[in-house]
Amino acid sequence: MxxxxxxxxxxxxxxxxxxxxxxxxxxxxxxxxxxxxxxxxxxxxxxxxxxxxxxxxxxxxxxxxxxxxxxxxxxxxxxxxxxxxxxLKDPKTGKLDPLQQAFIEHFAFQCGFCTPGIIMTTKALLAENPHPTEEEIKEALSGNFCRCVSHYHVLKAVLSVAERGE
Ligand code: FES
Ligand code: FES
The missing domain is CATH 3.10.20.30 (Beta-grasp domain)
Structure with a gap:
């Protein structure tokens, strides 16, 4: 067999x-x-x-x-x-990752379809470069499309996490 x-x-x-x-x-x-x-x-x-x-x-x-x-x-x-x-959430407490929380606080999505992909791209970026510039964030996200045009809010959300270094 x-x-x-x-x-x-x-x-x-x-x-x-x-x-x-x-x-x-x-x-x-x-x-x-x-x-x-x-x-x-x-x-x-x-x-x-x-x-x-x-x-x-x-x-x-x-x-x-x-x-x-x-x-x-x-x-x-x-x-x-x-x-x-x-x-991404804490397996013990169920608390959202700071990046997920920042997306909620900055209204960084509308339909949300693109959001998991955008969050995973930025999570990988922040792991490699905890304090990226706005240009570096834009470059990292150049392959992620959002049909609802949430990009400005996404940038604000990612920058808020980058500034705190979380
Ligand atoms: S579904 Fe994979 S890049 Fe669009
Ligand atoms: S929030 Fe709808 S596609 Fe991005």
Missing amino acids: AETKSIRLTVNGQMHELDVGSKPGQIDPAHTLVYTLRETLGLTGTKAACGQGACGACTVIMDGRAVNSCKILTIECDGKSITTIEG
């Missing part, structure tokens, strides 16, 4: 061992990471939109880097550590 191949993904600190195959709950070699996060693991905070790496809605953090999860096959993620928007 053929040996079942499996992959290991650590998502928001929790390790998942997932079989590769075409049955329900398995990872088909054609599945993208955003598909696996949403449909297999039930983490629907990460949004699927263009599917072509053009909008940033599907951004997650993989091994410290913001990546478009629609452009990555899940089978390529064996051994990777992934953080999604669901993983």
Whole structure:
């Protein structure tokens, strides 16, 4: 009998061992990471939109880097550590991440569809550069689109966290 191949993904600190195959709950070699996060693991905070790496809605953090999860096959993620928007809150207290709180305080979204991707991109930026300039924030967010034109409020929210160094 053929040996079942499996992959290991650590998502928001929790390790998942997932079989590769075409049955329900398995990872088909054609599945993208955003598909696996949403449909297999039930983490629907990460949004699927263009599917072509053009909008940033599907951004997650993989091994410290913001990546478009629609452009990555899940089978390529064996051994990777992934953080999604669901993983930002404090697991013990349930308190929101300072960045999430700042988005609420600065009304940095309207429909909110782009927001998880924008927050994950800025979270990765702040981890690397805790005090970015306005230009650096704009540059980091150049791949994240917001159809509701919330960009000015997003900048204010990110700058408020950058100024506090949280
Ligand atoms: S859905 Fe991935 S970049 Fe648009
Ligand atoms: S808040 Fe609606 S797309 Fe950005």
